Amino acid sequence: MQPKTYLADEAEREIARNDLDRSLAVEAGAGTGKTTLLVDRILSLLRERRAALDEIVAITFTEKAAGELKVRLREAIEKALLLSPPEEAESLGQALGELERAPISTIHSFCSGLLRERPVEASLDPNFEPLDEMGMDLLFQEVWDQWLGREMEKKPAVLRRALALGMEMEPLSRLVRQIYENRDLLPQGPLPQPFYSxxxxxxxxxxxxxxxxxxxxxxxxxxxxxxxxxxxxxxxxxxxxxxxxxxxxxxxxxxxxxxxxxxxxxxxxxxxxxxxxxxxxxxxxxxxxxxxxxxRAQVMAGLVGWVQGFVAAMEEEKARRGVLDFQDLLIFSRNLLRDNQEVREYFQKIFRYILVDEFQDTDPLQAREALPGGRSQAVHLPVPAGGHRNL
Ligand SMILES: Nc1ncnc2c1ncn2[C@@H]1O[C@H](COP(=O)(O)OP(=O)(O)OP(=O)(O)O)[C@@H](O)[C@H]1O
Ligand SMILES: [Mg+2]
Structure with missing residues (x-):
């Protein structure tokens, strides 16, 4: 018989699996069993009848990971069913039936679902189309080319300055994309500028x-x-x-x-x-x-201000086409849940537990705000030896 080995952090793992009354964050290296713990925790929730599977949100980083998580969950439930006493077997059996419809998805799909359900309160066209990565790339390029063309004719001082100091178009467009993607973090007024004389x-x-x-x-x-x-x-x-x-x-x-x-x-x-x-x-x-x-800081501050015009052009074009990009899905969901108490309570009743695999702590919008404020359960920060990683 093989001797049973105990992991040094078995006590912590046990908490992550079964201590269902607390919100937890799990921080551990690649391949150390984070997703396994998340699956086990969902099983505990089902066994103890804390929630049905359609009340447990599991957020993954990619669509592919969501599919894989469903497969792992199915295997785990099937295995658990074999050994379960009848009172647990019923909820596990029910969960198997619900698995395909379970809210296990990326945060963007999840947010898209929330907005689809309450578009009016979110001030959205109910027929909005979420843009995928490629759709977003195309839209960005199109609006950027047009907007930049117009700006080149106007030659604003900030652009002339950046170009004169050696900024090239390619990095400029990358910078603009980054600013656009972090538009919810843009300051209202001008950026502070260091002393420059x-x-x-x-x-x-x-x-x-x-x-x-x-x-x-x-x-x-x-x-x-x-x-x-x-x-x-x-x-x-x-x-x-x-x-x-x-x-x-x-x-x-x-x-x-x-x-x-x-x-x-x-x-x-x-x-x-x-x-x-x-x-x-x-x-x-x-x-x-x-x-x-x-x-550099001064030129950057000037560019950030200038790019707000581009952000406005993007917003206009997206509204015209009735599309939302990834960040919009988060921003609109955040605003909806933050500003509308009735809607917030509605979703809190529907989604009783939230588990996040591969938590994106570099994105403050994902990190704090876009989730409905249910009971955030297991938050996974994979950290390999030597530093933080957020994938
Ligand atoms: N307590 C454990 N004891 C032994 N093996 C385990 C344990 N937990 C998980 N494993 C195994 O370790 C491997 C990795 O597990 P898992 O996918 O859960 O890790 P992860 O931390 O989510 O990995 P990643 O960083 O790739 O997302 C799997 O093969 C799993 O079966
Ligand atoms: Mg994992």
């Missing part, structure tokens, strides 16, 4: 370049020295900067200006002057990085 930087640059130049003139013995050349180069850039328009200044600062501490001690006398000029260049490099970070 090219004037102050140029004052420092002028002072420090002068100091380095003085050193170079008095103590550098070889004009070919890389340090000497770097200082010369900086003097020329400084001259360009001072003569440039503010827009051109930004481009020089962000793209052209290079600070590299260089120079060979043997070309300097005293040799310590070589180190001294390197220190100056290093200090300037740090100042430049700080300035660039601030500029």
């Amino acid at each position: 090219p004037e102050r930087f140029m004052e420092i640059l002028e002072e420090e370049v002068q100091r380095a130049w003085d050193l170079a003139q008095s103590d550098c013995r070889k004009e070919e020295d890389l340090g000497y050349q770097a200082i010369l180069g900086l003097r020329a850039k400084l001259k360009d900067l001072k003569e440039a328009s503010p827009e051109r200044q930004e481009v020089i600062l962000f793209r052209d200006l290079e600070m590299k501490a260089q120079g060979n001690k043997s070309n300097w006398k005293p040799a310590a002057s070589c180190d001294a000029q390197k220190q100056i260049l290093k200090k300037l490099a740090r100042e430049l990085e700080t300035l660039k970070d601030a500029l």
